[in-house]
Amino acid sequence: MAQSDSWMREFEDAVRLADDIxxxxxxxxxxxxVGAGTRTADNSRLISAIRRKITMLGTRLDSLQSLLSSPSLTKALSEKDLSKRQDMVLGLRSRMNQMTNSLNASSNRSNLLGQDGKGEPKEDKRVTGLDNSGIVGLQQQIMREQDEDLLKLEETVTSTKHIALAVNEELDLHTKLLDNLxxxxxxxxxxxxxxxxxxxxxxxKASSGCSVMCLVLMVLVIVILVLVIFALIRYL
Structure with missing residues (x-):
């Protein structure tokens, strides 16, 4: 049950992150x-922050999906609860994809039209001579390229997560070895x-035994001397 509650807390954190995005x-x-100068820089920083948060959300969803396959959670929950949580993760991932597409569409529109220093639209060289359908096709191509970049970034984040987990396991092993030592x-x-x-x-004990032995030897020597003296006195 504690594992289940932990999963729900992580999912709620992911939902709050999605709301923030x-x-x-x-x-x-x-x-x-957007005009020139500070407004352009602010807009770029905002888009970068949104993309970072989307990447973070994707990583959390991967973690939540992985936890649903863990033995401790599969034993604690029924199949119905597991299926429900699978749907929750899929729903939140679908929402993330929609927000990603929305951000890409908005960014591509700005990139295609551009803005000059006075805030007037400035046509991009790539759209010169294109009709509306051509502009839409170019926008879709750019969106596909950005989606591929996002997938590569997600793969890199996932790989980094796996490396971090491996390092953590190695540290745990060394800690156990040190404890055993x-x-x-x-x-x-x-x-x-x-x-x-x-x-x-x-x-x-040895010292005490030596003292007793010395005492016995001294008694024996005294007895022998007495006998010798007695013998000498008797025969002389």
């Missing part, structure tokens, strides 16, 4: 015709202390 696209489309060092240290204590006990 839609608001920025609406802001961009409702802006006055610390445990082995602690066990070895404990064994060394036990061995030192045993050696100390043996040393004390």
């Amino acid at each position: 839609a608001a920025r696209i609406a802001e961009r489309n409702s802006a006055a015709p 610390d445990e082995d060092a602690d066990r070895t240290n404990t064994r060394l202390k036990n061995m030192q204590r045993r050696l100390g006990d043996l040393s004390k």
